[in-house]
Amino acid sequence: MKFVDEFRQRSQTESLARLIAEAATRDYTFMEVCGGHTSAIHRFGIPSLLPDRVRLLSGPGCPVCVTSADYIDRLIALASLRDVTVALFGDLMRVPGTLLSPAAAVAEGADLRVVLSAHEALQMAQSDPQRKIVFSAVGFETTAPGTAVTVMQADSEGRDNFYVLSAHKLMPPAMEAILKDGTRIDGFICPGHVAVITGASAFDFIPERYGLACVVAGFEPADLLMSVLMLIRQVNSSSPSVETEYSRVVSSKGNQRAQAYLAEVFEPCDAQWRGLGHIALSGLRLRDRYRRFDAGTAFRVSLPESTRASACICGEILRGLRSPPECVLYASQCTPEHPEGACMVSEEGACNSWFKYRHDE
Amino acid sequence: MNEKITLGQGSGGRQAQDLIRDHFASRFGMEGPMTDSALLSAGEGMIAFTTDSFVIDPLFFPGGNIGKLAVCGTVNDLAVSGAEPRFLSAAFIIEEGFEVSELDAIVASMAAEADAAGVMIVTGDTKVVEKGQCDRIFINTAGVGLLPREHMHISSGVSVKEGDRLIISGPPGDHAVAILASRRKLSFDQPLISDCASLNRLTGKILEKPAAVHFMRDLTRGGLAAVLNEFATMISCGLTVNEESVPIAEPVRGLCEILGFDPLTLASEGRMVIVAAPEAADRIVEILRSDPLGRESAVIGEITAERRGRVVLNSSTGGRRFLDMPSGLLLPRIC
Known part of the structure; x- marks a missing residue:
């Protein structure tokens, strides 16, 4: 399969692993902040190809993991209202809320349905005008433009039964918050798909302000190994910068059209991250012009009191x-x-x- | 709050196993390994007995329909137990308003598949429920097969040994992806059809020398990952799988890359794994490949004494990781 096979060849991965072993002259800790990277790293057994001196840490880049219990409670409460269907990504179905997960709420009679895109949720609204459809808008800069375009389409259609509950989040503020929190790393494996939208330059503040190495990486085994090698070389030469390994799709300025859609529909707001807490200007909410699509203001729901105390770290x-x-x-x-x-x-x-x-x- | 059944418990993964163990097997006094068929003494000989229900959506899909699937599914459970499938029952729950022409098409393909597999549908039942009380049509089939005594070791895997080879009869996941594609109206450059097929012709051929075949299981929900994990737990052995050796159809790989599925966890309805003595493995692959249903069969791994109960995958890039039991809802109503 094109664009996949050439990045999975054993000859490539083995020679990259050899170059890494040669270049690694001290201990290194790098953090990947994209859930797609976390999953690929484990799926391809990347840690088994790295020397012990190179450690990979998983940061806050899984949009599902950082979605707060309060948000899940709100989805379930909305889906329990008469005439309301909540359309959500499959990954969210088993995320624990305060009392229930969405999957358990479905068994209790709440109307939550899995979709693959915001547009699919809008199609549900188009085909059943009597029903109110709430799209659970979760994800980073990668998925937010899709929500933005869908909201613009709903607006131009004059649709009055489509809503969005935004938990969209921005990656660079979270990376900065982690650094301020005292995480000790030598560099970031920067999120490739986020960078397709934002451009690699969105991470320039990291080497500039924090002196850390950054490589924007792709998602295949050869991409990940190559990125680790580039990070090690940056650290060894004490020349931190933002390099792009994933140059086949990432540019410095990113997808400006998608950025324009985002800016048209959303504005930055403070956001709650599960596990990280409150981070200033790290979320996206609908601008006033599109506020009528905001499920948070359109529906009044009561939420269970948060009582979860857990040893979870x-x-x-x-x-x-x-x-x-x-x-x-x-x-x-x-x-x-x-x-x-x-x-x-x-x-x-x-x-x-x-x-x-x-x-x- | 009272516990309620969730869709994940019907998925064939770990939650489904827990449901069966905690709520059925213990109350029915069923002990021992969970095999595809019950093996029962009947006078001088042995019979294998099994049952399966089919609730697939859509009813008609590229490569088959719910009727063909209902015959293949039960025939396969008998065949991989080492039995020769003979007699099937067929029971239908039909929703009021269902098109008779669709019912006829479904029943015609059941008859055709039974004929091709050499089994007879000998008894049945029909219920019609009010509109909205079921989704169009659900089918249950049960089956009985004759089990030669020299095949008794196959379903429990008692003669599996370290060094035995793991063979797959063809690329896994075609069924799940064909269903997903027809549900989502996706199309591919190369057409993809479900692998839905009766496997008793293949099992009959490889069982001509039954002693070399140590275990067989068809891949259904949960795919290769579920079957291998169940097997590793049941036998308490380790398993190593070489990812490079597992044949995967291009459209299946492509869709998995896009949607984030692992092809090794996707369902098939006409594929099986075989554990065989090392000296017989190549010969079995040769026999399989001589049949259109087994054309892409391959040796994909072996039984080890390390990490008992776990499946280790040597990834095609040279890394190593566990191949875990799939959990939760992969795709609902694929069979």
Whole structure:
């Protein structure tokens, strides 16, 4: 398969692994902040190809993992209203809310349906005008433009039964928050798909202000290994900068059309991240002109009181301070079937990836 | 709050296993390994007995329909147990308002598939429920097959040994992707049809030397990953799979890349894994490849004594990782 096979050849990965072993002259810790990277790293067994001196940490880049319990509660409450259907991505179905996950809420009679895109949710609204459709807008700069375009389309159609509950988040503010929180790393494997939209220049502040290495990486094994090698070379030569390994799709300025759609529909707002807490200007909310599509203001729902107290250390895992097996709940009370923390739920979560691919190491 | 059944518990993954173990097997006094068919003494000989229900959506898909699937599914459960499938029952739950022409088309393909597989549909039942009480048509089939005593070791895997080879009869996941594609109206450069097929012709050929065949299981929900994990737990052995050796159809790979599925967790309805003595493995692959249903069969791994109960995947890039039991809802109503 084109654009896949050429990045998975064993001859390539093995020679990259050899170059990494030669270049690694000290201990290195790099953080990947994209859930897609976390999942690919474990799926291809990348840690088994790296020398012990090179450690990879998983940061807060799984949109499902960082979605707050409060948001899940709100989705369930909306889906329990008469005439309301909540359209959401499949990954969210098992994320624990305060009392229930969306999957358990469906069994209780709430109307939540899995979709693959915002546009699919809009189609549901078009085909059933009597029903109010709320799209659960989760994701980073990568998925937010799709929501923006869909809202613009709903607006131009004059649609009055389509809504969005935005939990869209921005990646660079979260990366900065982690650094301010004291995470000690040598560099970032920067999120490739986010960078397709924002451009690689969105990460320039990291080497400039924090002196850390950055490489925007693709998602195939050769991409990941090449990025690790580029990071090691930056560290060795003490010349931190933003380099782009994923140059086949990432430019410096990014997709300006998508950026324009985002700016048209959304504005930055403060946001709550599961595990990381409150981060200033790290979320996206609908601008006034599109506020009528905001499910948060259109519907009044009552939410269960948040009473969850847990030994879950998702927050520290998302900041790269600890790894999944260091959590007392990991693999005992917290498993993919019965997740306690969000990192165990999503395919892209750090705990889920550890459990699936490295469980009894 | 009272516990409620979720769709994930019907998925064939770990949650489905837990449901069966905690709520059915213990109450029905079923002990021992969960095999595809029950093996029962009947006078001098042995019979294998199994049942399966079919609720697939859409009813008609590229490569088959719910009727063909209902015959293949039960024939395959018997065949991989080492039995020679003979007699099937067929029970229908039909929603009021269902088109008779569609019913006729479904029943015609059941008859054709039964004929091709050499089994007879000998008894049945029909219920019609009010509109909205079921989704168009659900079918249950049960089947009985004759089990030669020298095939008794196959469904429980008792004669599996370290060093045995793992063989797959063809690329996994075609069924799940064909269903997904027809549900979502996706099209591919190369047409993709479901692998839905009766496997008893293939199992009959490879069982001409039954002692070399140590285990067989068809791939259904949960795909190769589920079957291998169940097997590793049941036998308490380790398993190593070489990702490069597993044949995967191009459209299946492509769709998995786009949607983030692992092809090794996707369902098939006409593929099986075979565990065989190392010296017999090449010969079995040769026999399989001589049949159109087994043209792409391959040795994909082996039984080890390390990491008992776990499946280790050597990734095609040279890395190593576990191939875990799939969990939760992969795709609902694919069979």
